[in-house]
Amino acid sequence: MPKFAKLTDAVTADVVVVGAGYLGLSSALHAAEAGLDVVLLESHQPGFGASGRNTGFVVPSLKTSLGPAEVVGALGADHAGRLLKLVADSGKAVFDLIGRHKIDCEAVQNGWLQPAHSRGAEEALHSRMPRLLLAGVDAEWLDRNAMLKRTGLPSLHGGIRVASGGQITPLAYAHGLARAAISAGVRLFGDSPVKGIEPDGQGWRIRTADGEVRARRVLMTTNALIGNLLPELRASIIPARVFQIATQPLPPALRATLLPDMAPVADTRRHTFALRWSPDGRLVTGGMVPPLPGRMALARRLFASRLRRVVPGLPEIRVDYSWTGVIAGTLDFLPRMMCIKPGIDAVIGCNGRGVALTTALGREIGPWLAGRITDPDLTLPLTAPRPIPFSRISGLGPHLVLPIWEARDAFEARFR
């Protein structure tokens, strides 16, 4: 896609959206469709952040630890009901948008699979089914044999298939959303990191290195790459670095038995085992690695060896590509919608489940910015920022718990 030019003028807008990942792009697109004059500012180019680096799973589900009961416990019945519904519809939101804007991103909507890694996890997942169905999730229970047919992975147990899930090619989806936003009238500027946001009469003056925008409202969609622009926003998330690898193209015969429907799979481990086929026949997987020197090389070794352990009959594999990105985590794994100051709002914290969730949230945020949805009617409660304790070093947290997670996952897989 051609590069988006940087902002070099002083312009005005109704709303400035900061950050062109899926959330900023979907919010800007839907705000423009709701009649607003929108400027979208991106530090680099659309999809530079997690949106261009993720695994491409379209997952109509929150983190594994967040079943309907846990969401109700955390948010109360009203907001929980709305969030569960938004998540249940989020796969459809992605594929509808792709269809409506003819986005070429190798989308496959053949379901998302979540097998359990242990018998105990299988029971816990199974007990969730009635409430998932009640929340409108198009989930189907697959026993161990049925799951094996769908995955070809014999070490995994029974689990859930959500039919409206699937996969996309991440950067292509971001580029498609950018095109759709432009067509709807959004003015998108690349290479324009926002350096400062200052009060300006009734609104705000949003400064980049070479230009500025005056607007009534600002929406921050910077995810984990916020830097020091708004310390209270940065302090509200745990940035967690995640690595991905892709193998060489593998023999077509393997596709007949391993994920034959091209439905991505992510198990219930705390350190999730996730796998999908790329359209050109590579296996894509990844996860976290300890914060040691040479982490990329370590990631390549660790995830290739995990693949060999979990996938039977795998031929000799080579890692052709590896990359990394940062997710924005929260302590309870729930996303946040925050009012930083009157007129500056932020949505953040999709916890590695953001492809479908950000798209669906953006579909609501657009009309909300246009005044068609009131604050109390939003899916997520609009709160003040809640700083995470020791937020400056919180990024170390996931790495400190990783060995404990892995030990518990391995113990459960073997003995429970």
Ligand SMILES: Cc1cc2nc3c(=O)[nH]c(=O)nc-3n(C[C@H](O)[C@H](O)[C@H](O)COP(=O)(O)OP(=O)(O)OC[C@H]3O[C@@H](n4cnc5c(N)ncnc54)[C@H](O)[C@@H]3O)c2cc1C
């Ligand atoms: C390796 C990896 C694998 C993942 N796999 C999956 C998956 O398979 N399925 C799933 O559902 N989720 C997955 N996720 C999570 C998902 O990618 C994210 O939740 C989602 O992309 C977040 O979108 P976003 O728009 O909020 O943020 P981002 O895509 O991170 O976008 C934020 C943007 O803000 C810009 N920005 C920051 N500061 C400024 C500034 N001052 N001025 C201007 N611009 C700024 C950044 O450059 C960036 O482009 C994964 C994440 C990672 C890192």
